[in-house]
Amino acid sequence: SQQGEEDPQALSIQEGENATMNCSYKTSINNLQWYRQNSGRGLVHLILIRSNEREKHSGRLRVTLDTSKKSSSLLITASRAADTASYFCATDANFNKFYFGSGTKLNVKP
Amino acid sequence: GAGVSQSPSNKVTEKGKDVELRCDPISGHTALYWYRQSLGQGLEFLIYFQGNSAPDKSGLPSDRFSAERTGGSVSTLTIQRTQQEDSAVYLCASSPRPGAEAFFGQGTRLTVV
Numbered sequence: 266s267q268q269g270e271e272d273p274q275a276l277s278i279q280e281g282e283n284a285t286m287n288c289s290y291k292t293s294i295n296n297l298q299w300y301r302q303n304s305g306r307g308l309v310h311l312i313l314i315r316s317n318e319r320e321k322h323s324g325r326l327r328v329t330l331d332t333s334k335k336s337s338s339l340l341i342t343a344s345r346a347a348d349t350a351s352y353f354c355a356t357d358a359n360f361n362k363f364y365f366g367s368g369t370k371l372n373v374k375p
Numbered sequence: 376g377a378g379v380s381q382s383p384s385n386k387v388t389e390k391g392k393d394v395e396l397r398c399d400p401i402s403g404h405t406a407l408y409w410y411r412q413s414l415g416q417g418l419e420f421l422i423y424f425q426g427n428s429a430p431d432k433s434g435l436p437s438d439r440f441s442a443e444r445t446g447g448s449v450s451t452l453t454i455q456r457t458q459q460e461d462s463a464v465y466l467c468a469s470s471p472r473p474g475a476e477a478f479f480g481q482g483t484r485l486t487v488v
Contacts, residue, residue: 295474306464307379307481308418353417357474361431362408365418 269354269366277372284341286369288354346375379480396452400469408468
């Protein structure tokens, strides 16, 4: 399977702390994306990193990609209660579909 | 519209009935995806459209599931003879081109009783 798998499954932190989530996948990819989901409905795109990139930043988000280890990490700095959500990585091997993992449920306590 | 629109937002149906789920993608987006998400689980890929054609139907779980897209725009996912295991949230997403950022609708929560 091409699926990305997130780790940990659940993460609980205090507001202001950093949150790190990891994603591992099985085969070569063209790009990897991170999405956020609130309340089990629509997903919101956070960031896309291409296979030839190693690190990307967007506001409080930092994503790294290590293609040799087939892994990616998402770091949320200075977390806020509003960051409470499920976070998914999606891998794209051949530009025609994304495979999603089971997600990391992040709980940021105020 | 401004985003991907799905209808209905909720659907309760009796086992054995057929249902149609609709997706209106963002105007101009050529790629359209259907996913299914069971409670507390990840997203399961169902089908992908590029324009009106579906080069990848590998995720459709059975022949009770079918989908079409017309005019390179609206897509309909049809589930025939629904079963209880079909209960899930069905999510549609569109993208300006394959492999780019995908924009998701709010989903249709299907409950088969």
